[in-house]
Amino acid sequence: xxxIVNDFQLxxxxxxxxxxxxxxxxxxxxxxxxxxxxxxxxxxxxxxAGLPTWYILRVSDNGYQAPGDRTHIQVVMNKxxxxxxxxxxxxxxxxxxxxxxxMPVERExxxxxxxxxxxxxxxxxxxLAKMISNxxxxxxxxxxxxxxxxxxxxxxxxxxxxxxxxxxxxxxxxDLGRNFVRENVDLxxxxxxxxxxxxxxxxxxxxxxxxxxxxxxxxxxxxxxxxPITPSSSLAEGIIAYIPELRADENGDHYCAVVxxxxxxxxxGMVVGGGWSGIRAMTxxxxxxxxxxxxxxxxxxxxxxxxVIWDVNRTGPSTGLPTRTQQxxxxxxxxxxxxxxxxxxxxPGNMQECFEYGWKAFDIAERLQTLVFGFSDLDLxxxxxxxxxxxxxxxxxxxxxxxxxxxxxxxxxxxxxxRDVDGDGIPYRTLPGSGLDxxxxxxxxxxxxxxxxxxxxxxxxxxMRLKRKMDNARTWLPQPVLREEDEKEVGxxxxxxxxxxxxxxxxxxxxxxxxxxxxxxxxxLPLSPVVEQFIRDHETVIVLxxxxxxxxxxxxxxxxxHELIPRMHSAAYSDGxxxxxxxxxxxxxxxxxxxxx
Amino acid sequence: MTIKLNVIxxxxxxxxxGKSTLCPGCGHDQISNVIINAAWDNGLRPxxxxxxxxxxxxxxxxxxxxxxxxxxxxxxxxxxxxTTGAAMGNRDLTFLAVSGDGDSASIGIGQFIHAVRRNLDMxxxxxxxxxxxLTKGQYSATAVKxxxxxxxxxNEHQPIDLCKLAINLGCTFVARSFSGxxxxxxxxxxxxxxxxxxxxxxxxxxxxxxxxxxxxxRSYTYVKDNDVxxxxxxxxxxxxxxxxxxxxxxxxxxxxxxxxSVLRLETIGSDHDPSxxxxxxxxxxxxxxxxxxxxxxxxxDPTKATATEDQCLVATPLSEVDDEIMRPSAASLQTLNDxxxxxx
Numbered sequence: 001x002x003x004i005v006n007d008f009q010l011x012x013x014x015x016x017x018x019x020x021x022x023x024x025x026x027x028x029x030x031x032x033x034x035x036x037x038x039x040x041x042x043x044x045x046x047x048x049a050g051l052p053t054w055y056i057l058r059v060s061d062n063g064y065q066a067p068g069d070r071t072h073i074q075v076v077m078n079k080x081x082x083x084x085x086x087x088x089x090x091x092x093x094x095x096x097x098x099x100x101x102x103m104p105v106e107r108e109x110x111x112x113x114x115x116x117x118x119x120x121x122x123x124x125x126x127x128l129a130k131m132i133s134n135x136x137x138x139x140x141x142x143x144x145x146x147x148x149x150x151x152x153x154x155x156x157x158x159x160x161x162x163x164x165x166x167x168x169x170x171x172x173x174x175d176l177g178r179n180f181v182r183e184n185v186d187l188x189x190x191x192x193x194x195x196x197x198x199x200x201x202x203x204x205x206x207x208x209x210x211x212x213x214x215x216x217x218x219x220x221x222x223x224x225x226x227x228p229i230t231p232s233s234s235l236a237e238g239i240i241a242y243i244p245e246l247r248a249d250e251n252g253d254h255y256c257a258v259v260x261x262x263x264x265x266x267x268x269g270m271v272v273g274g275g276w277s278g279i280r281a282m283t284x285x286x287x288x289x290x291x292x293x294x295x296x297x298x299x300x301x302x303x304x305x306x307x308v309i310w311d312v313n314r315t316g317p318s319t320g321l322p323t324r325t326q327q328x329x330x331x332x333x334x335x336x337x338x339x340x341x342x343x344x345x346x347x348p349g350n351m352q353e354c355f356e357y358g359w360k361a362f363d364i365a366e367r368l369q370t371l372v373f374g375f376s377d378l379d380l381x382x383x384x385x386x387x388x389x390x391x392x393x394x395x396x397x398x399x400x401x402x403x404x405x406x407x408x409x410x411x412x413x414x415x416x417x418x419r420d421v422d423g424d425g426i427p428y429r430t431l432p433g434s435g436l437d438x439x440x441x442x443x444x445x446x447x448x449x450x451x452x453x454x455x456x457x458x459x460x461x462x463x464m465r466l467k468r469k470m471d472n473a474r475t476w477l478p479q480p481v482l483r484e485e486d487e488k489e490v491g492x493x494x495x496x497x498x499x500x501x502x503x504x505x506x507x508x509x510x511x512x513x514x515x516x517x518x519x520x521x522x523x524x525l526p527l528s529p530v531v532e533q534f535i536r537d538h539e540t541v542i543v544l545x546x547x548x549x550x551x552x553x554x555x556x557x558x559x560x561x562h563e564l565i566p567r568m569h570s571a572a573y574s575d576g577x578x579x580x581x582x583x584x585x586x587x588x589x590x591x592x593x594x595x596x597x
Numbered sequence: 598m599t600i601k602l603n604v605i606x607x608x609x610x611x612x613x614x615g616k617s618t619l620c621p622g623c624g625h626d627q628i629s630n631v632i633i634n635a636a637w638d639n640g641l642r643p644x645x646x647x648x649x650x651x652x653x654x655x656x657x658x659x660x661x662x663x664x665x666x667x668x669x670x671x672x673x674x675x676x677x678x679x680t681t682g683a684a685m686g687n688r689d690l691t692f693l694a695v696s697g698d699g700d701s702a703s704i705g706i707g708q709f710i711h712a713v714r715r716n717l718d719m720x721x722x723x724x725x726x727x728x729x730x731l732t733k734g735q736y737s738a739t740a741v742k743x744x745x746x747x748x749x750x751x752n753e754h755q756p757i758d759l760c761k762l763a764i765n766l767g768c769t770f771v772a773r774s775f776s777g778x779x780x781x782x783x784x785x786x787x788x789x790x791x792x793x794x795x796x797x798x799x800x801x802x803x804x805x806x807x808x809x810x811x812x813x814x815r816s817y818t819y820v821k822d823n824d825v826x827x828x829x830x831x832x833x834x835x836x837x838x839x840x841x842x843x844x845x846x847x848x849x850x851x852x853x854x855x856x857x858s859v860l861r862l863e864t865i866g867s868d869h870d871p872s873x874x875x876x877x878x879x880x881x882x883x884x885x886x887x888x889x890x891x892x893x894x895x896x897x898d899p900t901k902a903t904a905t906e907d908q909c910l911v912a913t914p915l916s917e918v919d920d921e922i923m924r925p926s927a928a929s930l931q932t933l934n935d936x937x938x939x940x941x
């Protein structure tokens with residue numbers, strides 16, 4: 001049988017809370033340790049124990065990271081979804097199942113291997129049988145796929161943080177699985193194999209939330225206020241976890257305060273208070289939290305107070321699908337709160353950028369004296385991604401226009417808190433406690449000195465200055481990443497976690513319809529003029545998004561010159577799942593067919 | 598004529614603010630004057646004070662006092678969160694907050710509760726009139742049942758008593774006063790400014806425009822005739838020789854405050870012990886059952902750690918720590934990268 005090497009997908013169906021996450025991560029890290037490009041997606045329920053969970057492992061020498069067109073190996077452990085999991089297998093699938101669940105697997109068209117996993121595990125440790133049974137399928141897969149022992153040992157050591165007894169027990173379970181395959185399975189009948197590749201010693205796997213948390217520390221965060229919400233909680237908890245190591249003095253006293261707030265409104269209010277006092281303050285939340293924070297977001301915009309909010313997007317609207325992913329919050333972030341408002345949004349597409357924007361968001365917030373959003377999503381934030389290492393900030397902190405001494409204040413002619421003396425739309429500020437030109441900050445209309453005003457010309461001038469301030473930032477916020485083809489016929493605009501599907505989309509288009517498409521990955525709002533130029537340079541431009549309505553497409557339509565609008569098309573799709581290349585490739589093909597390209 | 602200076606050689610003018618735009622005769626303006634006098638008398642540095650407020654008539658008043666202090670007129674009911682954030686940023690500031698009953702008993706009751714729960718170090722002046730003034734006279738959640746506006750139906754709901762609530766939440770300083778009781782209110786204000794922790798002063802401050810007919814239980818004439826003073830006070834800052842203060846007659850009770858100053862309570866017609874939460878609640882319930890307002894320092898506990906103390910922060914306010922210290926070193930990032938790579 002012809003071997004299929006490093007190019008297949010596993011789907012492991014278990015119940016939440018059974019310990020399968022450890023087993024699945026051990027598989028992921030073992031393959032990663034062998035230098036094999038692999039990605040793992042944890043599809044978990046909004047539940048602590050009992051509801052179904054699937055883990056999708058994509059192995060791809062091409063580096064494809066999103067779930068592919070089909071599953072090649074299905075592990076069936078969960079009674080609740082058993083029939084569905086078995087029925088969903090396409091012909092030729094290798095099905096591994098736990099016979100102790102006593103459920104049938106009747107698939108003549110598949111390779112089916114049943115193993116008494118719970119019984120085997122009980123033999124090792126009756127109390128932990130449920131948990132250990134997951135390690136039996138790790139052993140089965142290790143033997144079938146040819147996973148390297150040393151790589152597996154290293155993954156086990158990492159997962160159980162060097163705890164000898166846990167490692168030993170789990171290793172015994174793996175050996176039981178391996179032995180079963182040696183004694184009972186004809187490996188020649190199974191095509192799937194993992195082969196080691198060159199290992200890049202610099203690469204490691206990390207979750208986006210942890211990368212943002214670390215980046216925030218290297219941005220000198222002084223206050224984290226937060227309210228727990230999936231999928232952002234691990235970002236806040238990541239910040240907390242690193243405080244003793246990174247943010248304590250020799251006495252163990254901290255340089256970062258943490259307040260678990262009573263709700264998201266309070267969390268946002270604390271960010272505003274912290275920014276006003278002169279520290280770098282942040283919170284992390286998801287869409288429902290942003291909805292609640294919107295009033296304070298408007299206050300920060302209007303009173304010009306710096307702060308950072310990370311939105312780890314989950315599927316909305318309302319409570320939505322709390323444990324699924326989406327790019328459905330983009331428009332809300334850009335314009336959150338009533339009245340005319342605009343907020344900078346930073347959109348990382350990989351782990352290095354999660355870290356970089358973690359610290360850079362504060363520089364931008366203080367430079368612009370406004371609230372800055374980091375825009376991640378559940379896929380990026382809670383799954384493990386390959387990272388070549390985090391880079392230390394190349395520049396000192398940009399604290400923006402803060403006057404800290406009487407001399408600095410005196411040097412400015414006609415100082416007023418909201419007077420644009422430099423012509424860049426950004427005024428100077430002083431801090432509480434400094435005694436320098438104190439004012440009463442307010443969310444009400446105010447003149448250039450911060451005094452209450454309802455005068456039409458004062459209000460209008462203020463709003464136009466705020467707009468100028470944001471427009472000026474378009475050229476220095478994180479700029480788009482372009483990959484342009486010579487043809488300049490079709491251009492794809494995308495952002496965020498779509499980065500992990502774009503190569504596969506690109507390959508499908510080239511393989512199936514012979515099209516070479518240029519790419520423009522947007523990394524911030526308000527949009528850079530580079531995006532407009534990219535659109536001008538291409539005959540047909542398609543905006544790819546993980547949402548229903550084409551939110552970035554909508555922003556482009558509103559902000560671009562009228563004559564460019566006819567060449568723009570939306571390819572938006574969202575079903576809660578990570579973006580699968582096939583869906584978007586088909587949408588793009590449809591658009592190209594419609595426009596006759 | 599020489600200008601009178603306080604203990605840090607500042608004239609009272611350094612503590613005043615802009616001209617009030619409230620209704621003429623509003624009790625809130627009396628409270629602003631008390632704040633000015635108390636801050637001046639206590640010798641607080643204007644630049645180390647921060648004025649905080651929410652939205653409403655009361656929350657407009659920080660524009661009318663302490664013009665040399667930074668302030669933040671925030672959003673409706675959510676001033677405690679902003680104050681919490683600012684306190685984390687600069688623990689050296691004294692936070693003087695003004696709120697109203699709409700702000701604190703309705704839209705912002707959650708934030709009020711949690712600021713008390715954390716014992717945030719702040720003075721929380723509640724200017725309580727039982728109505729929404731800026732929106733023209735709707736009942737608030739502190740309006741007494743049966744209160745009647747000039748127009749429309751009577752209030753059908755029982756009131757929320759924020760002093761009772763605060764005592765039950767473990768608030769460390771709970772007082773009630775009346776905007777017309779300048780002497781008592783000044784003493785309480787000075788004591789609250791010296792307190793380390795959350796100090797609530799619920800000041801009954803009748804609305805002259807919307808809640809001052811005789812059927813209203815928070816009208817000026819009703820309150821003036823029916824408030825019961827729990828104690829008379831003489832507040833003695835440490836900066837002033839104790840002999841120079843008028844010594845109270847009769848029995849008294851001294852309480853040492855955080856800054857070493859002494860709050861002296863003279864018991865009038867009552868031997869109320871402010872460390873006794875049950876007695877405080879009894880006094881509040883009794884007064885309520887008799888349609889009266891009990892005023893004075895109801896409850897006091899100087900022993901609890903504050904929100905900022907709970908944080909294990911460095912002594913320097915975080916807003917004043919150097920950037921190079923706030924950002925961890927390049928070496929620390931190298932260590933982290935190595936650890937992720939399994940090399941450390």
